[in-house]
Amino acid sequence: MLLALAVVPAVVQEAVLVGIGFHGARGLAPQVTAVWPYDSYHDLRWLLIYHNSWWHFLFGLVALAVFRGLLSAGLTALAWPGQVPRPSFAWLLRRNLEVAALALVVISPWAALSVAFSAVALSLYLFASLIPMLVLAPFLQRAGVARTWWRGLPTIELLGWSVLNFAVLTIAGAVISSTSGWWGVLVAALAGVANGLLWRQTVTAAVLPARIRLARVPVAPVAIILTMAAAVAAQPILNLVTGPPQEWMPLVVTERLPDRVPHAVIVIAGHDSHWSGRQPADPRVERFSYQGLDRQGRPLPYRHTATHRSLDSSSVLLRAQVEALHRRTGRPVALIGSSEGAMVARTYLEKGPKPSPVEAVLLFSPLIQPGRAYYPPPGYSGWGVATGWELRGLFWLVGLGRADRSRPDEPFVRSVLVNAPFYRNRTLCPVAGVRMIAFLPTVSAAEAPPGEYSRIPVFQLPAFHGGLIGRRAAEERVVDFLAGGHVDQPRREYALLQRLGAAWQAPPLALVLNPVWAAEREADPAFTGRICEPR
Structure with missing residues (x-):
């Protein structure tokens, strides 16, 4: 019994x-x-x-x-x-x-x-x-x-x-x-x-x-x-x-690019990053600014709160910076984004001009199928309404006394929730005319839900989120990829770790249920187990 x-x-x-x-x-x-x-x-x-x-x-x-x-x-x-x-x-x-x-x-x-x-x-x-x-x-x-x-x-x-x-x-x-x-x-x-x-x-x-x-x-x-x-x-x-967050300093910022790299490069840091305005060692390399450009078309320094803007608005700023860098150098552009920066680059590829000066994109620690849950903005009802208020209470207590704290309703988070069908399906999908690769730390295997997660080449190393930058093996592959080389190095244990995390993820909200997502005609990986399916 x-x-x-x-x-x-x-x-x-x-x-x-x-x-x-x-x-x-x-x-x-x-x-x-x-x-x-x-x-x-x-x-x-x-x-x-x-x-x-x-x-x-x-x-x-x-x-x-x-x-x-x-x-x-x-x-x-x-x-x-x-x-x-x-x-x-x-x-x-x-x-x-x-x-x-x-x-x-x-x-x-x-x-x-x-x-x-x-x-x-x-x-x-x-x-x-x-x-x-x-x-x-x-x-x-x-x-x-x-x-x-x-x-x-x-x-x-x-x-x-x-x-x-x-x-x-x-x-x-x-x-x-x-x-x-x-x-x-x-x-x-x-x-x-x-x-x-x-x-x-x-x-x-x-x-x-x-x-x-x-x-x-x-x-x-x-x-x-x-x-x-x-x-x-x-x-x-x-x-x-x-310790306090430091400026993102990949080798493409601190060292000059080899002559075999044909691109001008924009480096896009992640959430809560900041930039003091210190210029990269190579004039072909620029920092992306979440604050925008000055009158001469140069990126402005920014504080960490500037990264809280929506992905759509960040992609608009990136579009302007890509065009300015392309005009200044006459070179095709490569984007290197980390975490939120990777999502900004992917949003640009989806909503930016076509054709685009961007020919290569390297995504470090991209968010893998985000938007699997939803909660409405304050004052509205909908799926996850009580969850939203519980998260607001938790984050309010965490940030007590800090006016610049992260919030569950900041524009960056809301842009992920509202555009969840796209980010669930297409973050790691190929884009015509653009060479792409994802640099994935093995911890991201626990973030990946069961099923397919990438259809672009991947380079995987044991690391935590954002931890591949600064690793010599990863930095060397960056230069190889920018120079036109083929880089694709998945690890066998990644799929095992992905499955071991399956029991402890929250059940995803079905795309078909949420009226906020009704306008986007995307298949649901939670049911198909596949990504990049035709719209």
Whole structure:
């Protein structure tokens, strides 16, 4: 009975997703019967993406709390060890309803960060949202079975079983995303069996602990408060560790280009970058300015807040700078963009003049299929309305006292959300008459949803987002590519890492549902598993 209850919900969800062809969300199905808190994390990501009014959100929140309380009470009752008298089912139901409500509150900020990852495809948000799940798991597993669960440290056995469940869910999601058709249902069933066995082990470890350390100390409330506070403190802590942002200094800026490079080059830095006005070593190279050009057609220095403008407006500035550089040098132009800069270059290729002076584009750490989530601007209703306000609250707390902080509604982010069909489908698609390559750090594999992600050559190296600049191997390939050489170096582990991340991404919002996206006739990679499909 325990295994049946753990298997059926996972199989039903996977069967529905396979039946409707929802390729991008299939890896989530095994989590529906996972141990706390992975089950609630699963529920919240679906709810935060798939609600289109406050009433739908509140109704969904109550429905999920009731469903999760009932299901976990049943799993707990069936997993109860025989050598210990089991509390009444009414007590278990009441306790698990309370834990379900608590989990929804505690995990909600982190699930919202997972949605933020889906909006802008930055692995920082994805990884940040997972760490608290591992921290909270042993505490919440005790909460469903122990009367004084909030006192004392969980045992090492509880921690071990919860980490094992995380590994099982990760592997199951990877295998499901690697299969086609109804094979995923079989994998979901096997994952459900593993979940049931892990429920047995975690309940036994919680009911029969070997030894409770700090038995009189209210450890759980402290852990929960610190975890929720970490949702606000994560970004400032990261900034403290990494230090203030520096000017982007690739070798094409600090050194002269070889004579074999025929192009004039514009280097486009990423989000929150700044430029003091210091000129590159080679007169054929220019910095792109998010502030525009002066009267002589030269790029202006800019502060980091200038990068918060929309991608469309940045591409207009880039168009003017491309034309000015082309007139001044008489050379074809190459664009080298990093992160947001890569997206500016790609937007220019889509909306700029045709034919264009640009003959080569190098995209460093481009956002891979961003816009998989949506939330409306303040004052409007629509898909993800509650999520938008939760993100605004989190970012307001993060930037408290800073007038120039990043915001979830800044023009750059909104331009990605509004034009999601294009960026989901065509960021890494070839453009006629332009040589293109994407330089991808391996961490971007976790950002890439299951399925195809690029149809242009790629160069991949182990690195974090934006970390390839400054790597000698990558810089040498830049010069080779600019000189006309063929560069294409994918890594075997990239596809594996892409699949391992599938279980922990939020389900993408179907393009057909959002009226904001109705005007753009694009296929949906979340259902086709392919990009660059004909319009």
